[in-house]
Amino acid sequence: MPLILDHVTKVYNADTESPVRALEDVSLTIPEGQFIGLIGHTGSGKSTLVQHLNALMTPDSGSIYFNGKDISDREFDKKELRKHVGLVFQYPEHQLFESDVFKDVSFGPTNMGMNKVEVGKAVFDALRMVNFPEELYTSSVFELSGGQKRRAAIAGVLAMKPDYLILDEPTAGLDPTGRTEILDMIADLHKTAGITIILVSHSMEDVARYVERVLVMDHGRVVYDGTPREVFSHDKKLAEMGLDIPEPSKITKALNEAGLAVDTGVLTVEEACNTIYEAIKRR
Numbered sequence: 001m002p003l004i005l006d007h008v009t010k011v012y013n014a015d016t017e018s019p020v021r022a023l024e025d026v027s028l029t030i031p032e033g034q035f036i037g038l039i040g041h042t043g044s045g046k047s048t049l050v051q052h053l054n055a056l057m058t059p060d061s062g063s064i065y066f067n068g069k070d071i072s073d074r075e076f077d078k079k080e081l082r083k084h085v086g087l088v089f090q091y092p093e094h095q096l097f098e099s100d101v102f103k104d105v106s107f108g109p110t111n112m113g114m115n116k117v118e119v120g121k122a123v124f125d126a127l128r129m130v131n132f133p134e135e136l137y138t139s140s141v142f143e144l145s146g147g148q149k150r151r152a153a154i155a156g157v158l159a160m161k162p163d164y165l166i167l168d169e170p171t172a173g174l175d176p177t178g179r180t181e182i183l184d185m186i187a188d189l190h191k192t193a194g195i196t197i198i199l200v201s202h203s204m205e206d207v208a209r210y211v212e213r214v215l216v217m218d219h220g221r222v223v224y225d226g227t228p229r230e231v232f233s234h235d236k237k238l239a240e241m242g243l244d245i246p247e248p249s250k251i252t253k254a255l256n257e258a259g260l261a262v263d264t265g266v267l268t269v270e271e272a273c274n275t276i277y278e279a280i281k282r283r
Contacts, residue, residue: 001067001084001163003030003053008062010048010220022048023059024220032163035190035197037207037228040217041242046200049217050166053198054078054085083112086157088150090169090200095153096141101132104141104152108160119159126159127152129193130185147178151185158189165189166198171206179203183210208232208246208267216243228267248272255279 010023022045030036030053040046051057052064055071055078063070071081089095098104102123109122127137130151136144141152150170157165167186171179187210190197201207207214207228214231216224218241224231232238235245235253244250248269252262255276260283263275 001032003085003164004028004065005030005052006063006065008052008059008064010045010052010057011060014060021220023052025062026220026222027062028215028222028225030164030196030198032196033194034213035187035211036199037211037214038198038200038217039202039204039207039214039243044217044241045220046217047168048220050087050168050198050200053164053166054082054087056087083160084162085164085166086160086162087166088153088157088168088170090172095156096149099140100138101127101141101144101152102137105156105159108156112160122159122161123155126155129158129189130155145178146174147182150174150182154186162195164196164198166200168200169202170199171201171203179206186210204232204244204246205248205268208249216241229265232267233265252276 005026005028008023008026009021012020012022026049038046038050048057052059058072063072065071066081066084069076071078096104098107105123105126106119109119114122132148132151132155136148141149144152170186171182174182183206186197186199189195199207199211211228214224214226214228215222216231216238224234232245232249235249238245246267248266248271249264252266252272252275253264255262256264260279262279266272266275
């Protein structure tokens with residue numbers, strides 16, 4: 001059941017003197033099973049795009065198809081769509097509102113019509129999938145740490161057993177350890193549960209390390225769509241858009257310019273260490 005965007009355009013303030021074209025003629029196919037990174041400068045259209053994927057927003061022109069059906073059609077069941085396409089916002093407190101964690105994670109499956117036994121199993125499964133501490137299942141959601149709130153919010157979406165999981169800056173505000181724990185957990189979900197992941201991120205290092213496909217947005221358009229290695233090879237064009245390349249790439253490019261024959265196409269710290277070590281051995 002791929003998600004297909006066909007010439008999607010969204011304009012804010014269309015009837016004013018200052019319209020904003022948030023999405024401009026976007027066409028994409030997002031098949032099941034991919035781990036996708038979505039990057040772009042602030043205001044490039046990333047959040048607008050992902051909110052179209054589960055019909056929180058509707059396009060002004062163009063169509064979005066799920067399971068072969070246009071999700072903007074009046075008879076299309078948007079509630080059913082949101083069982084399959086789950087969205088976790090950047091600030092988890094926007095999605096946490098019940099008195100304790102277990103009740104909060106129960107909200108989605110309960111509203112899907114599951115019976116009490118099914119809800120309980122779905123909640124336990126989801127909390128275990130995100131490695132949420134059992135001793136905090138009945139804790140107030142407002143007493144959780146930032147990382148625990150992220151896990152609870154993700155569990156609340158996972159309890160509905162989605163095929164697609166969209167995460168808008170899931171590590172914002174977390175320390176390096178917390179960020180790594182959340183991203184490793186997301187990567188494990190993709191690997192073990194086969195969930196399609198769409199990760200919105202400002203961290204080029206995280207995107208390079210975890211995803212298999214990168215979409216780059218600029219002024220409402222998708223300007224690059226490829227593997228991390230393909231996309232980050234356009235370093236000069238990315239810089240013009242206000243985007244960086246991963247730090248290991250910058251370091252190896254600088255070393256190469258200084259005369260050390262290293263591979264400048266590396267993306268991760270491990271790759272950079274290996275190519276620098278090999279280059280030093282050759283000298």
